[in-house]
Amino acid sequence: MAADTPTPSASLQGQHVLLCVCGGIAAYKAAELVRRLRDAGAEVRVAMTENAQRFVGATTFQALSGQSVRTSLWDEAAEAAMGHIELARWADRIVVAPATANTLAKLAHGFADDLVSTLCLASDAALFVAPAMNRLMWAHPATQANVATLQSRGATLLGPGSGGQACGEVGDGRLMEPDDIVTNLAAMPLRSRA
């Protein structure tokens, strides 16, 4: 741990956290989240949607996680051994952060048309979603219904926070702070798995 990094109070020692990064402006905060997860003792692997890569490069997450980053379902080398299933099995916890309105909709409806949605569907790991979006996207009945569906299936909602947004508006829809995401994850006991 770097000398300037405060000792984390939350522990995720030895836990496997799969961080799924989606295409929202808060994707840059996911880089900090990788640091905080590792400070708490977690092993972190990162999967990105195609659109997430428009905001942050995979190299950033590779350097911070110390692991190769999956960016597509259609990776011939990784999929020779069904890598997405291996990754889905590996995860103790899946954290979708930032979770876009689009990916929340996919997850709520059981879509599996890209890497992140397929990983979430192919895993029985505890699912955490940390939405980040414009306040009106968040307040839209479609988004609210999708989140309620995910919660009814056992997913944990992290945030969103309230305040100033990148679009200049003020309201609900800010990504929960990385430290608070780690604290929430650590507070949730791991369920036993089949």
Ligand SMILES: Cc1cc2nc3c(=O)[nH]c(=O)nc-3n(C[C@H](O)[C@H](O)[C@H](O)COP(=O)(O)O)c2cc1C
């Ligand atoms: C500059 C910019 C910022 C965006 N920020 C957000 C955001 O914060 N949250 C969100 O849900 N969508 C945001 N979007 C829209 C998503 O990128 C879009 O819905 C995309 O399809 C999401 O893809 P994904 O869920 O596969 O990552 C943004 C789009 C642009 C162009």
